[in-house]
Amino acid sequence: xxxxxxxxxxxxxxxxxxxxxxxxxxxxxxxxxxxxxxxxxxxxxxxxxxxxxxxxxxxxxxxxxxxxxxxxxxxxxxxxxxxxxxxxxxxxxxxxxxxxxxxxxxxxxxxxxxxxxxxxxxxxxxxxxxxxxxxxxxxxxxxxxxxxxxxxxxxxxxxxxxxxxxxxxxxxxxxxxxxxxxxxxxxxxxxxxxxxxxxxxxxxxxxxxxxxxxxxxxxxxxxxxxxxxxxxxxxxxxxxxxxxxxxxxxxxxxxxxxxxxxxxxxxxxxxxxxxxxxxxxxxxxxxxxxxxxxxxxxxxxxxxxxxxxxxxxxxxxxxxxxxxxxxxxxxxxxxxxxxxxxxxxxxxxxxxxxxxxxxxxxxxxxxxxxxxxxxxxxxxxxxxxxxxxxxxxxxxxxxxxxxxxxxxxxxxxxxxxxxxxxxxxxxxxxxxxxxxxxxxxxxx
Amino acid sequence: xxxxxxxxxxxxxxxxxxxxxxxxxxxxxxxxxxxxxxxxxxxxxxxxxxxxxxxxxxxxxxxxxxxxxxxxxxxxxxxxxxxxxxxxxxxxxxxxxxxxx
Numbered sequence: 001x002x003x004x005x006x007x008x009x010x011x012x013x014x015x016x017x018x019x020x021x022x023x024x025x026x027x028x029x030x031x032x033x034x035x036x037x038x039x040x041x042x043x044x045x046x047x048x049x050x051x052x053x054x055x056x057x058x059x060x061x062x063x064x065x066x067x068x069x070x071x072x073x074x075x076x077x078x079x080x081x082x083x084x085x086x087x088x089x090x091x092x093x094x095x096x097x098x099x100x101x102x103x104x105x106x107x108x109x110x111x112x113x114x115x116x117x118x119x120x121x122x123x124x125x126x127x128x129x130x131x132x133x134x135x136x137x138x139x140x141x142x143x144x145x146x147x148x149x150x151x152x153x154x155x156x157x158x159x160x161x162x163x164x165x166x167x168x169x170x171x172x173x174x175x176x177x178x179x180x181x182x183x184x185x186x187x188x189x190x191x192x193x194x195x196x197x198x199x200x201x202x203x204x205x206x207x208x209x210x211x212x213x214x215x216x217x218x219x220x221x222x223x224x225x226x227x228x229x230x231x232x233x234x235x236x237x238x239x240x241x242x243x244x245x246x247x248x249x250x251x252x253x254x255x256x257x258x259x260x261x262x263x264x265x266x267x268x269x270x271x272x273x274x275x276x277x278x279x280x281x282x283x284x285x286x287x288x289x290x291x292x293x294x295x296x297x298x299x300x301x302x303x304x305x306x307x308x309x310x311x312x313x314x315x316x317x318x319x320x321x322x323x324x325x326x327x328x329x330x331x332x333x334x335x336x337x338x339x340x341x342x343x344x345x346x347x348x349x350x351x352x353x354x355x356x357x358x359x360x361x362x363x364x365x366x367x368x369x370x371x372x373x374x375x376x377x378x379x380x381x382x383x384x385x386x387x388x389x390x391x392x393x394x395x396x397x398x399x400x401x402x403x404x405x406x407x408x409x410x411x412x413x414x415x416x417x418x419x420x421x422x423x424x425x426x427x428x429x430x431x432x433x434x435x436x437x438x439x440x441x442x443x444x
Numbered sequence: 445x446x447x448x449x450x451x452x453x454x455x456x457x458x459x460x461x462x463x464x465x466x467x468x469x470x471x472x473x474x475x476x477x478x479x480x481x482x483x484x485x486x487x488x489x490x491x492x493x494x495x496x497x498x499x500x501x502x503x504x505x506x507x508x509x510x511x512x513x514x515x516x517x518x519x520x521x522x523x524x525x526x527x528x529x530x531x532x533x534x535x536x537x538x539x540x541x542x543x544x545x
Contacts, residue, residue, distance in 0.1 A: 041521045041535070054506055067510050067521030070531040075524055078461045078508050080493050080500055085461055088507070090524060 033088070033107035036097050041067040044097055050107060053079060053086060069103050076110070087111045137213075137232035141170050141186060142222050156213065156234045158206040175202035175210050189219040190226045200235065212236045256351070257304070264307050267314055271321050274313050277394055280442050282306025284390035284431075285383075287440055291430040292386075301353030302383055309359045309387050312342025336371050339363055354381060362387040365422040385424035389415055389431050392423075397442060408435065408442070454478070454486035454536070455515035459505045461493045466525045470509040473526035481538050513537075 027034050033050030035043055046054075046061035054061055069092040079086040089108040094101060131138050137153030139146060146168050154162045157173060165173070174182040178201045188194050196218035202210050217230025268275030285302040294302070313321060316338050320331045327335060342359035349355070361384035364370035366377050370388075380388075396411035412435055419428040434440040458474060460467035471490065478486045491499050493508060503512050503519070513520040513536050522535040532538075 039534075041523075064506070065504060065519075065521060066506060067512075067523040068531060068535040069524050070522050070526045070528040070535065071524035072527045075527070076464070076466050077524065078464070079506060080461055080497065080508065090507075092524070 033109075035061070035066070035105040035107065036095070037066060037069060037103045037105055038097065039068065039101050039103075041065055044102065053088065053107060053109060069105050074108075076114075077107075085111075087114045134231075137234075138230070139217075139232060140220075140222060140227055140229050141217070142225060142227040144169055144171070144186070146170055146173075147222060147227065153232060156211060156232065157203060158209075164206075173203050175204055178202050186228060189217065189228050192219065192226075195219050203232075212239050260304055260307055263311060267311060270318055271313060273400070274310050274321065277398065278307050278310050280394045280398070281309065281387065281390045283443050284394055284440075285386050287434055288386050288390060288427060288430050289383075291434050291438075292426065297352075298383075301351075301355070302386060304351065304353060305355045305358040305383055305387055306390060308342070308346060308355055309362050309391065310338060310342065311345055312338035312340065312359060314345070315341035336363070339372050354383065357381055358384045358387055360384075362391055364388070365418075366424060367421045369422070380424075382424070382427075386427050389423050389427045393431065393435075394442060412436070452485065452516050454482055454513065455489070456486060456536075457489045457491055457503065457512040457514055459491050459493060459500065459503070459508045459510045459512065461508045463492075467509050469525040469527065470511065473529070474511055474532065477526070477529055477532050477538075481533065511536075 027047045030047055030049055033053045034045070034047040035050050036045035038044050043061045043064045043066055051061055069090060071090055071092050074089045074091045077088050077090045079088060087110050089110050091106045091108075092103050095104045096102065131150050134150055134152055137156050138148075138150040139153050140148040146165055149162050149165050151162060154160070154165055157165065159165055170186065171179050171183055181199075182201055185197055185199060189197060196216065198214070198216040200212065200214050202212050205211050212235050213232050214235045215230055215232045217228040220227050220229045222229075264275055264278060267278075282303045283306070285306040286299045289299045289302040313335075316334055320327065320334060323331070339360050339362065343356045346356035346359055358381060360372070361375060361380050364373065364375040364380045364384065365388070366380070366385070368374045368376040393408070393411045393415060396406045396414060397408040399405045412432065415423055415428050415431060419425050456474065456478070458467075458471060460470070471488075474488060478488065493500050493505070500506075503510075503514075503521075505512075507523050509523065509525065511522045511526060511532070520535055520537065522532055526532050
């Protein structure tokens with residue numbers, strides 16, 4: 001074999017034979033295929049790597065008519081083989097071979113590289129598809145500017161194209177009131193203090209209007225430099241719906257409480273004692289509820305139930321209710337019926353609390369000695385057990401048509417005496433703490 | 445340009461394996477060269493080995509793109525994207541091959 005013309009640096013080698021040996025070793029051990037092709041397109045030399053590339057298709061490559069290479073730069077070609085197509089990069093340079101012009105063709109197998117590149121391209125295309133079509137805005141911030149945004153991001157801010165926003169300072173699209181916070185939030189992630197952050201902020205749309213958004217961005221690297229990659233969602237509609245919902249609930253609650261107030265006022269016209277009693281029971285019951293750790297909503301339920309628990313007394317003849325002295329057995333049965341009458345009156349009202357059931361059960365006792373259904377212990381609603389205690393405390397400590405006030409001490413003694421048998425121990429204890437330790441006083 | 449027989453018709457075959465970027469360049473380059481040098485006295489047949497793999501054997505094609513001059517004889521071959529116009533012209537014998545000095 002005659003080697004291609006060696007580079008100048010090798011001219012200093014001791015002898016032509018040594019140089020020849022060096023080149024032979026290079027070519028024989030090269031991972032790239034090397035072919036010498038004469039000017040008619042016939043292969044005059046093939047190194048082992050080239051033989052390996054073509055061997056599944058051809059026998060010996062020497063004198064094979066492959067064709068004259070015509071490429072200016074490294075050019076991708078294909079070798080169709082029975083085991084599939086191999087992709088090679090072909091580079092060609094002119095040399096002298098046996099004193100005639102020839103081409104040295106170097107062939108680099110790039111099949112695996114192409115495969116990886118294709119997989120990467122496919123994955124990127126899929127990723128880009130997901131990002132571009134995302135219903136959430138997606139953005140990359142670097143050096144304080146928007147380095148990338150997806151179409152949805154532009155759409156949320158009222159821009160027709162992403163190009164209008166890319167390159168803009170990110171803080172210029174943040175509402176002035178939120179700019180400091182947003183700047184600090186960005187800095188915390190860029191500096192590496194935190195990895196990611198989710199927060200709500202207000203951005204400026206193209207027309208200057210405000211859009212409320214939720215953003216979740218994470219620290220990342222883009223071309224080796226710190227960046228933030230995040231998603232952004234328009235929450236203006238959500239916020240508006242929440243506000244409307246809160247206002248609606250507040251108006252419903254106001255209507256409900258107003259209606260309760262009307263009912264109490266009506267009963268007060270007929271029976272002022274009962275109306276005042278209910279108001280005070282409501283206060284005591286909600287205070288006991290608070291003492292027992294009830295949340296604001298359950299306390300409110302106790303207040304409403306307290307204000308209505310004796311509404312059934314509207315069915316009891318007024319002369320019995322205001323009658324001084326002891327009641328006859330029949331009169332007592334009529335008075336007892338007020339729990340059922342109250343339940344019947346309230347059961348059709350859709351309160352967010354079991355107000356009708358509380359009215360029905362507020363004369364039940366823990367040992368089953370109460371009325372109307374002789375329920376015991378846990379069978380009685382906890383709220384009803386609280387109203388029961390508040391009812392007794394208020395009734396005994398107030399002036400009644402048939403007797404003067406027995407005083408708060410007598411009332412508390414009665415409750416304490418009935419702890420566990422008549423009254424729920426936890427409710428009793430809370431009531432005692434309230435009056436004896438916390439200085440609770442029944443309002444006038 | 446020197447042509448031995450100005451009426452001679454050229455039948456060229458371009459072997460490819462799918463319309464890859466290299467194949468596209470090769471086709472574009474040979475069409476341009478033929479337009480400039482053969483003025484309608486040629487036809488180019490494109491053989492896609494992905495569709496007709498058996499045809500590779502007849503012309504002994506081991507790498508694609510390969511351009512084969514089937515007519516006039518003798519058969520000549522050029523491989524690559526045919527971007528070196530001079531090589532293509534010489535390879536197809538559109539001008540006589542100059543002996544080395």
